[in-house]
Amino acid sequence: MIASRGATAVIVAAMAVLIAVPAQAANAPGSPCTSEGTFVHDDATNKDYTCTKAGGSLVWAEAGHHAGNAGSGAGLDSSAAIPKVIKNWGVRLAPYDPATGLAGVMQIKGVQPPTFDNPQDTAAYSHIVGIYGEQIKGGIQEPQMAFIAPLGTPVIAMLDGTVCDLPKLYSGDYSIRVVPKGTKCSGGQAAVLFEHEHVLSPRVKVGSKVKAGQVIATVSDYNPHWKDKGFGMVETGVFFAKNDGAGRPWHACPSRFLAKGSKAGMLTTLRSIEQAWIAERNDPALYDLAAQNPLGCLTAGDVTDSNGGNG
8 A cells, every 4th residue: 555644644545544654774675573464664765565584584575575576477467467357346335325325335425524624635535435546645646446434344355266465564454365266376475466455353364265255354444534433444456566577566456357247237336436425525526437447447557556657
């Protein structure tokens, strides 16, 4: 997850404040660490680091290496090689129902997002769904989608596959990373990982086989401002390694990889939610549906964890 620190908040998913442990010089790659799986974010370089076991010792390493080592041939030539296997958005959504004010598990009617003295921070919390490729503070691009839902909402597996990695994040919650059938996972590394990030109470472990729609956790309460409103969040992403020799981690827009039998319904539901939120907040500028192609993507290009795009 990529964050940018503002005067009063660190913005994540263009709407959330990230309570992160800033990476200092002591967190430089190869330096000692104490708790395997811990993540930290370095605001200066805009990179994530994880505490990893290497040669019998615990050391800091760039988090991107979890998605395979592009230099080893474990990566992909391009994101076009990623299979289209996503069968849901990671929570049970449905087209918005005005009678109930709900879109599946997502509440729309009556929701009041957090507000701040700083208008830029208030604007960052204005969305109920975070869109891939959205510009956030510092001009960087959001590499994942995000969904705001009531505290305790179940998170479901987006696809059929195997849990490859389940790190504890800097925010005290977890990321459940699933490889699709036919993709090799070794030591938490794979050419592509489908992320269910910022979740609590995982019901699976590394090696667990999962089916799309299976409950695997609950949404995280790590964002204190949404939590005060009774809401949590989950971020979903497609994390992969390229055979580009650079060893950088990449993200691709989840909407590009929807399973054939699920795609039409998922896009209809997402459109319904965006339109319902625009109506609820009486703000047509909240989402530019025409600019999303496919829906959910403000860019169809790939985004690195240093937020450099590559269309």
